[in-house]
Structures are given as C-alpha cells and as structure tokens.
Amino acid sequence: MRTPTKPSPWRVGGAATLALGLLLGAAQAVAKPGIFTCEPEWAALARVIAPEAQIYSATHARQDPHEIEARPALISALRRADLAICTGAGLEAGWLPMLQTRAGNARVMPGAPGMLLATAGLPLLPDAHHHAARDKGHIHAEGNPHIQLDPRLLAQVAARIADRLAAIDPAGASGYRTRLERWLVEWNGRMEAWQKAAKPLFGEAMIAEHSSFAYLFRWLELYQSADLEPIPGVPPTVSHLQGLLQRAREDPPMAVAQTLYQDPQPGRWLAEKLSVPLVTLPTTVTTEGEPRTLEGLFDHLIRALLVAREQRRPR
Ligand SMILES: [Zn+2]
Structure with missing residues (x-):
C-alpha cells in the first residue's frame, strides 16, 4: 500500500539562489548547488560532501521507492536541480523518467553530468528470481538495486558525488574533496567497528x-x-x-x-x-x-x- 507522501522542503530557501543562478547563466558555477535525490540515503550522503547545498529528497523512509507518484512538487524540485542523485538499475523506472520529461531540465536528463545513478558501474547482486517474474510484479532485470545498506558501496558513491559536485561547481571542488576524505577516514573506522x-x-x-x-x-x-x-x-x-x-x-x-x-x-x-x-x-x-x-x-x-x-x- 502507498503511504501518503509529504514533500520535504528544500533545506535552504531556493528562490533567491535560483534567481541569481538565472542571472549568472547556466554555465556559471552556482554558489550553493541544488541537489535532488530520489531516496533519503543519497540526500544524507550529499549533505556530508556539500553541507551548504540545497538538498531535496523525493521520498522518505516510509515510502516504497519502487512505487512513487510523479507529483508536481517533485517535478518542480527536479526542474531547479543542478545535480540529481538516484539509485538507478530500474528502481525508479516507474517514476523518474516521467519526472525528467516533465521537469525538462537539461542538467539532469539521462546521460547529463548532473544525473548521477548510484548503481552505475557497481557490481550488483543478481536477482535470483527475475526470469520467472517477467510478466508480473516488478523485476530487477539489471540486478538488485538496493545497494544502500552496504556501507562499502556508500563510500564508493560518496566519492562519485564529490567528483560530480566538483565538476558542476569547480569553485567548491577543494571543499568537496576535503570533506569526502575526512568522512572516508571516519567511515572506514566505523565499518571496522560495525563488523x-x-x-x-x-x-x-x-x-x-x-x-x-x-x-x-x-x-x-x-x-x-x-x-x-x-x-x-x-x-x-x-x-x-x-x-x-x-x-x-x-x-x-x-x-x-x-x-x-x-x-x-x-x-x-x-x-x-x-x-x-x-x-x-x-x-x-x-x-x-x-x-x-x-x-x-x-x-x-x-x-x-x-x-x-x-x-x-x-x-
Ligand atoms: Zn526492489
């Protein structure tokens, strides 16, 4: 069953920054990049690397990320984004393409530098039963997309978020890299303790x-x-x-x-x-x-x- 959705607000008010961004032109680096994430774990990870960014998560922990409605609030949030971070591997196949089309934001269209899919290039676990499920249910034909509960994979995604942010906002690059490195040291220590x-x-x-x-x-x-x-x-x-x-x-x-x-x-x-x-x-x-x-x-x-x-x- 679908849980009622409650949009989380942009963490920092977006209107002023957006207007400034328009004045400066799309090619100009934005002081506080707007980051749209499909799931809350990517928002949390982006916040580690870019604490000053305006970060919006399309979903929350009590929603099934396979089944989301492309609501107007999500479309307008994606329209404003400089970077979008989603899981990929088909997890958002039922709603992200529609959001991208309706938002019409070239920065986050498929293949654009501002569209980061966390699972891209990662070795995914196979989904043992997907062949049997072609005609019913939803399938993980590209492999299991639920990577966020492996902290080792989170570390890899964090590094890619820092790279993308550095490309989108070169002025902030050294800050993103420094925060990433500091976080990785701490995260590696935690992983050892957890294990x-x-x-x-x-x-x-x-x-x-x-x-x-x-x-x-x-x-x-x-x-x-x-x-x-x-x-x-x-x-x-x-x-x-x-x-x-x-x-x-x-x-x-x-x-x-x-x-x-x-x-x-x-x-x-x-x-x-x-x-x-x-x-x-x-x-x-x-x-x-x-x-x-x-x-x-x-x-x-x-x-x-x-x-x-x-x-x-x-x-
Ligand atoms: Zn699934």
Missing part, C-alpha cells in the same frame, strides 16, 4: 520480504533463506506463506525482517508461527530517532539484529 560488533550474526539465516536487505546480509555474512514474496514485487500470498512455514519449521531462521513500508501482517504471521523475532528495519535514513544519520542507521540495524539474536528462543 566487529556484528560477528555473532555470522552465518545466521533470515527470512525477509523482497531483496531489500540483500546487501546488508551479504556484508554482515547473514543469509536470506526465504522470501515472503512469491516472486519479486508480488505481495505475499497465503499459499506461499503456508509453504514457507512448512519448509522453515525444519530449520527456522534467526528472525523475520521487513522494511518500514511493507505490510507488517505477513511477516508477523510467519514470525509468530515460527516463534522467531520479527524485526522491522529502516532501509534508509529516517526523519527521527537514531537512524536520522547514516552512521545512526547502521548502528541501529546492527543493534536490532543482535537483539533479535538474543531474543531467539533456545531450541
């Missing part, structure tokens, strides 16, 4: 809905033993859940995981039947609580998984 903390999770099985957590599981060396979706993009069905229950009874997972935007009923039902914890995890930064920042997001995810492991009943 150490997550050691007890090694080899544990998870049942999840969709492949939303595939990169997180790979990074922490958990594995997804089953999917609540019968085929990608198709909501769980009773017969599929019954089948899962039969198979999982033999070898129950550590927990059942779902995102903030998925229907909680199927996961709850299965977790209860299997007597395993149900964890509802954010897949991106949120507007409140610990996962407000990228580092808080990973702190939160790892802690929630460790708690689930503790809660598991002894067998």
Whole structure:
C-alpha cells in the first residue's frame, strides 16, 4: 500500500539562489548547488560532501521507492536541480523518467553530468528470481538495486558525488574533496567497528520480504533463506506463506525482517508461527530517532539484529 507522501522542503530557501543562478547563466558555477535525490540515503550522503547545498529528497523512509507518484512538487524540485542523485538499475523506472520529461531540465536528463545513478558501474547482486517474474510484479532485470545498506558501496558513491559536485561547481571542488576524505577516514573506522560488533550474526539465516536487505546480509555474512514474496514485487500470498512455514519449521531462521513500508501482517504471521523475532528495519535514513544519520542507521540495524539474536528462543 502507498503511504501518503509529504514533500520535504528544500533545506535552504531556493528562490533567491535560483534567481541569481538565472542571472549568472547556466554555465556559471552556482554558489550553493541544488541537489535532488530520489531516496533519503543519497540526500544524507550529499549533505556530508556539500553541507551548504540545497538538498531535496523525493521520498522518505516510509515510502516504497519502487512505487512513487510523479507529483508536481517533485517535478518542480527536479526542474531547479543542478545535480540529481538516484539509485538507478530500474528502481525508479516507474517514476523518474516521467519526472525528467516533465521537469525538462537539461542538467539532469539521462546521460547529463548532473544525473548521477548510484548503481552505475557497481557490481550488483543478481536477482535470483527475475526470469520467472517477467510478466508480473516488478523485476530487477539489471540486478538488485538496493545497494544502500552496504556501507562499502556508500563510500564508493560518496566519492562519485564529490567528483560530480566538483565538476558542476569547480569553485567548491577543494571543499568537496576535503570533506569526502575526512568522512572516508571516519567511515572506514566505523565499518571496522560495525563488523566487529556484528560477528555473532555470522552465518545466521533470515527470512525477509523482497531483496531489500540483500546487501546488508551479504556484508554482515547473514543469509536470506526465504522470501515472503512469491516472486519479486508480488505481495505475499497465503499459499506461499503456508509453504514457507512448512519448509522453515525444519530449520527456522534467526528472525523475520521487513522494511518500514511493507505490510507488517505477513511477516508477523510467519514470525509468530515460527516463534522467531520479527524485526522491522529502516532501509534508509529516517526523519527521527537514531537512524536520522547514516552512521545512526547502521548502528541501529546492527543493534536490532543482535537483539533479535538474543531474543531467539533456545531450541
Ligand atoms: Zn526492489
């Protein structure tokens, strides 16, 4: 089900800067580049590199990024952007092309330097079932696009954001690079600490809905033993859940995981039947609580998984 959308405002008022940009002409570097992102994780990453920029996220953590409506607010935000950062690999195939056409902003059209797709050039995990799903549901024909929960890939995307910003705004280039380098040092330290903390999770099985957590599981060396979706993009069905229950009874997972935007009923039902914890995890930064920042997001995810492991009943 679609969650009602609430547009987040540009962080800094845009009208004055926009007018100035028009006066200076499109080729002139903008003092505070306008950045449009399709998902909140790219907004958070852009803010690390360009804290002064005007940053707008088209979606929030409680929305399913596969299914977004091309609302007028999103079109006008994209129209003003100097740089757009989206996931790509088909995640926004249902709405981004329409936004680009309606916004008519040459800076962020496909292939333009101002259009950055986070997944471009990255080795994506294959989507095991996509061949079976050609006619139904949505498919990840280009590979699994949900890369944002692998912090190693976030570091690669951060470097590309800094490069693009430097190209768009040469006057700010040294600032973008300095902030990137400082952040990478800190981020690498955090990644080491997270992996150490997550050691007890090694080899544990998870049942999840969709492949939303595939990169997180790979990074922490958990594995997804089953999917609540019968085929990608198709909501769980009773017969599929019954089948899962039969198979999982033999070898129950550590927990059942779902995102903030998925229907909680199927996961709850299965977790209860299997007597395993149900964890509802954010897949991106949120507007409140610990996962407000990228580092808080990973702190939160790892802690929630460790708690689930503790809660598991002894067998
Ligand atoms: Zn997906």
